[in-house]
Amino acid sequence: MQHIINSxxxxxxxxxxxxxxxxxxxxxxxxxxxxxxxxxxxxAGEMVFxxxxxxxxxxxxxxxxxxxxxxxxxxxxxxxVNVGGIENYISTYYINYREFEKPxxxxxxxxxxxxxxxxxxxxxxMALKGYNVTMYEGNDQIGGVLxxxxxxxxxxxxxxxxIEENLKKLGVKIRKNIMIGKNITLDDLQRDGFxxxxxxxxxxxxxKLGIKGESLGNVHFAIDYLKTPKAYDLGKxxxxxxxxxxxxxxxxxxxxxxxxxxxxxYRKGEESMPAEKIEIEHAKIDGVKxxxxxxxxEFTEQGIKYxxxxxxxxxxxxxxxxxxxxxxxxxxxxxxxxNNTGLSLGENGLLQSDENGVTTRVxxxxxxDVVTGARTVVEAVAFSKRVAISIEEYINTLPCKNKVS
Numbered sequence: 001m002q003h004i005i006n007s008x009x010x011x012x013x014x015x016x017x018x019x020x021x022x023x024x025x026x027x028x029x030x031x032x033x034x035x036x037x038x039x040x041x042x043x044a045g046e047m048v049f050x051x052x053x054x055x056x057x058x059x060x061x062x063x064x065x066x067x068x069x070x071x072x073x074x075x076x077x078x079x080x081v082n083v084g085g086i087e088n089y090i091s092t093y094y095i096n097y098r099e100f101e102k103p104x105x106x107x108x109x110x111x112x113x114x115x116x117x118x119x120x121x122x123x124x125x126m127a128l129k130g131y132n133v134t135m136y137e138g139n140d141q142i143g144g145v146l147x148x149x150x151x152x153x154x155x156x157x158x159x160x161x162x163i164e165e166n167l168k169k170l171g172v173k174i175r176k177n178i179m180i181g182k183n184i185t186l187d188d189l190q191r192d193g194f195x196x197x198x199x200x201x202x203x204x205x206x207x208k209l210g211i212k213g214e215s216l217g218n219v220h221f222a223i224d225y226l227k228t229p230k231a232y233d234l235g236k237x238x239x240x241x242x243x244x245x246x247x248x249x250x251x252x253x254x255x256x257x258x259x260x261x262x263x264x265x266y267r268k269g270e271e272s273m274p275a276e277k278i279e280i281e282h283a284k285i286d287g288v289k290x291x292x293x294x295x296x297x298e299f300t301e302q303g304i305k306y307x308x309x310x311x312x313x314x315x316x317x318x319x320x321x322x323x324x325x326x327x328x329x330x331x332x333x334x335x336x337x338x339n340n341t342g343l344s345l346g347e348n349g350l351l352q353s354d355e356n357g358v359t360t361r362v363x364x365x366x367x368x369d370v371v372t373g374a375r376t377v378v379e380a381v382a383f384s385k386r387v388a389i390s391i392e393e394y395i396n397t398l399p400c401k402n403k404v405s
Contacts, residue, residue, distance in 0.1 A: 004089050007082035008033050014073060019083060022071030024382040025052045029068055029083055036090055045094025048087060053124035054117055054163075056095050057146060058378045059088035060155055063276045067378065095162060102171040106130035107401035110391065111194040113180045113336070116144020117380040118200035118368025118387075120163060125388045127170040134173045134194075136180050142167075144202050145369070146377070148227040149246070151253045181336035186343075186364060195398060196391045199351060199359070199366040200384070203330040203374055209241070213299030214326070222250040222327035229253050235322025237261040239304055241296055242327035243273040246374070248280060250325050251288040262288050265319070267295040267309045291319065299324055332370045348373065357387030358394075365391055 017030040027048060035044035048055045064070070064084040072080035108131050112119045115137040127133045141147055143160040167174065178184065189197055206221035208214055218235075222242070225232055226249060238259045240251045243266040254262045264283070266273060269292055273280060284290075294317070298305040303320040331349040342361030344352040350371055357365040367383035369375060 001089070004082065004085050005037075008037055008086050010074065010079075011081045012073065018071040018073055019068040019081070023068045024376070024378045025058070025385065026382075027051055027055070027068065027087070029081075029087075032090065033081070033086060036086060041090055041093055042097060045090050045097070048090060049094055049098075052378070052381055053121050054377060054381050055087060056091035056159060056163075057117065057155070058381065059084050059091055060159075061146075061150060061376075062378050063278065063376060065278050066276060095159075095166070098166075100166045100169040102169065103128060103130045105132050105171070108132065108196075108395055109134070109194045111136065111189045111197045112200065113198065114138075114144060114200040114202060114368075114370070115142035115174070116200055116202045116368060117146060117377045118202075118370075118384045119144065119198065120146075120167070121381045122198055122200065122367075122384040122388055123167055123172050124163075124170070125385070126391070127167065127172050129392075132171070134175065135167070136178055136184075137174065137176045138179045138201075140176050142174060142176070144200075149223065149249075151226065151229075151249050151256075153252070153256065154249070179335060181339045186336070186340040186361070190363065195363070195395050195401075197364045198357075198387065198391070199336060199364065199370060200368045200380075201332065201336070201370045203332050203350075203369045205331050205333045205349075206326065207329045207331060209296060209326060209328060211296060211298055216299055216301055218301055218322065219299050219324045219326065222246050222325050223330050225250055225325055226253065229257050232257070232323075234259050234325075237320065237322045238325065239263055239265050239291070239319060239321040239323075240325045240327055241265050241304075242329075243268075243275055244327065244329065244374075245275045245279050246329075247325075247327035248275050248283045248288070250327050251283055252286045254325070255286050255288065259323075263291045264288060265291045265294050265296065265304065265306065267293065269293065294319075330374060355386070356390040357383065358390055363394065365394075 011033045019029045032044050068083040069080040074080045110131045110133050112123050112135045123133050142164050206223050238254045240247050251262050293309045294306040295309050296304050296306050305318050308315050337343045344360045346352050351366050353359045353366045353371050357367045359366050365387050367387045368380040
């Protein structure tokens with residue numbers, strides 16, 4: 001607690017706070033810290049929550065060094081304010097303090113497909129405004145990438161359980177273990193009285209390298225591994241192909257699951273890695289090795305045949321491994337688009353919508369990774385805030401309905 005207070009006291013309370021400008025969701029950080037230091041933690045929590053209903057999540061998994069803390073003016077001379085730690089303390093207090101109650105319904109029905117960060121944040125925002133919200137989730141628990149794509153050591157999943165409890169208190173109905181798109185279609189949802197439909201199904205289809213050996217029993221896709229790491233026996237020596245944030249999470253999870261020799265194989269140098277710098281540093285601290293300037297040519301049951309990619313070396317080599325994890329990004333599943341008319345996919349395989357989440361089908365909206373590709377949680381929340389406005393604007397053009405208590 002004291003280190004949080006000490007860091008908050010270093011805030012200069014800038015008239016034009018760069019930290020807020022650097023936050024994708026525009027968190028009023030200076031105001032938050034001012035209220036916190038004056039003892040008004042409840043007011044601070046309410047302000048932060050109203051701006052970002054997933055503030056407690058973002059405080060833990062955001063790349064703060066890239067957003068708020070990276071823009072802090074104190075970086076010029078010393079250490080930036082620990083915005084993430086302060087926000088987490090406030091948000092944790094608030095989510096346990098506030099009593100959520102079901103508001104008066106406004107007579108409008110909203111279907112939300114997917115319960116990842118985009119879906120949860122939209123459900124929270126719309127339920128608080130009186131919308132009758134039903135959320136559909138393909139798995140047996142809500143959370144999407146928060147539950148099945150972020151390791152436990154980075155995010156305590158009991159937070160998601162608390163969020164689900166609060167959603168239910170707001171009257172949100174959650175239907176689990178159902179894949180919308182085939183057995184239940186968008187036509188069915190609109191027939192059954194939903195005024196608007198939101199798609200936030202994320203990116204769960206792993207991209208393939210398309211090389212020989214990718215179907216072997218010792219080769220796994222990273223996004224599948226992160227869902228249930230305890231179901232895998234990777235052996236002692238593991239190679240992760242790819243160098244994004246998911247690759248770092250997979251490598252660190254493998255070490256925590258018993259692997260003794262885990263390395264990242266990447267075709268370029270460290271300066272070109274797409275992962276955040278802090279994620280790379282955390283992986284190094286955990287003992288992950290980095291095997292750079294090597295591009296896989298073929299997977300075998302004994303390891304990886306690769307090509308050296310330095311300008312002065314194009315020779316081939318071989319690296320032994322018990323298991324290989326492919327982490328070269330993901331794309332969206334096309335189940336909904338294939339089985340429903342009016343929606344379109346872009347060349348990148350992602351669902352098409354405009355910057356405000358309006359899709360090519362009337363009354364259907366989308367945001368989050370299913371539209372943008374894999375991004376951060378806070379970016380998904382920021383997108384869903386724009387979608388909430390679009391949905392309300394659309395619904396206001398529809399014939400009036402009687403309010404339901």
